[in-house]
Amino acid sequence: MxxxxxxxxxxxxxxxxxxxxxxxxxxxxxxxxxxxxxxxxxxxxxxxxxxxxxxxxxxxxxxxxxxxxxxxxxxxxxxxxxxxxxxxxxxxxxxxxxxxxxxxxxxxIPSNGILLKKSKLEEIQSLEPYSLQKFLNKKQIWKLGVGRLYGVGIDEVLVKNQYQKNPKIITISTSLKVHQMLQSDRIQYTLGYPFEAVYYNEYLNAKDRVVHLPLTDNKPIxxxxxxxxxxxxxxxxxxxxxxxxxxxxxxxxxxxxxxxxxxxxxxxxxxxxxxxxxxxxx
CATH class of the missing domain: 3.40.190.10 (Periplasmic binding protein-like II)
Known part of the structure; x- marks a missing residue:
């Protein structure tokens, strides 16, 4: 071979x-x-x-x-x-x-969900069960960083909220930059798979680790x-x-x-x- x-x-x-x-x-x-x-x-x-x-x-x-x-x-x-x-x-x-x-x-694999710092979990407990629209509605001063589309369910929410023009949603060119901005609090959350959180926690040696929250917008698996x-x-x-x-x-x-x-x-x-x-x- x-x-x-x-x-x-x-x-x-x-x-x-x-x-x-x-x-x-x-x-x-x-x-x-x-x-x-x-x-x-x-x-x-x-x-x-x-x-x-x-x-x-x-x-x-x-x-x-x-x-x-x-x-x-x-x-x-x-x-x-x-x-x-x-x-x-x-x-x-x-x-x-x-x-x-x-x-x-x-x-x-588990589906795409919300990725955010573990320290912010207490702030969003009232939003359970989690959906992307609920985050956009209830956390209006939070910035969402996105770098791509994320599949059935999530994409419809992004399009509905005019993600390319919405000041609450920031388009970021690479996943590395997304996670660097997440760690520096320039954005408060992003979207992605749980294995992305594990990788960037290790790669960036994160002290405040990023966690994955499943969403009701899409299938769990x-x-x-x-x-x-x-x-x-x-x-x-x-x-x-x-x-x-x-x-x-x-x-x-x-x-x-x-x-x-x-x-x-x-x-x-x-x-x-x-x-x-x-x-x-x-």
Missing amino acids: KFRIFIIASLFPLFAPGQTKDPQVITWMRWDDPPIFILQGPYQGQGLLDITEKIITKKLPQYSHDSLVSTVQRVLVEAEKGTHACNAGWLDTPEWHKLFYFSKPVFV VDVVVACPRNEWGKSVIDQVNKVLKNNPEILDEIRKGVDRWLTSEDQKRLEKPRKEMRENY
Whole structure:
């Protein structure tokens, strides 16, 4: 099995003509979003999808594997083009089925929720059960920092509140900057996964640790799947991935350990039942 890594500047075409026509070559798309992928720094290669990609590709020796650093938006562009490129982890939603074939779940995670400092929990107890709209209504002097859209439920609230023009909502370019601003109290809360809080608490050596609060706006748990373009080549690769997962159940345990590295013991406990249900569906 051959494995090569490319970093592509956005000024140049992502794939050269003919580069991805070989059906026996899979290009695995990656993006800089710790701890989903961790491309540099002290935890390099320890991201949830770093580990998932490594485990899956080892079980597909019939293919050669390239790894290419890009952006999430470019992943979508290449999927629309039907490029021979896959993702080690994506969210299984009806919207994305238009672009991708999906494998069976490789792991499950808690959904996006509110991320804020633990010291602020006392101030928001009266807001339980938590919803994003309730925060926007009741904590009007608080600033929400956002860096992306966050999926069904949350996105509708952001759009309804005109997040791009709303003075209570600040758009921030990277997750690192979001968490730096959270630690310096330039914003009071953000949105994200619980593993983001764990990662940045460690990375920034936070004294006032950031915690994750589930929201009523979305489903509590989401499936993470391998995704390939919605064409015959993509279907063939996904069929092979599903075969690997079915015939090698220990893979799911290896992947789970990589996920647990970035989850609190409380979140691991929350996932016990969904994980059991996921395994039973195999």
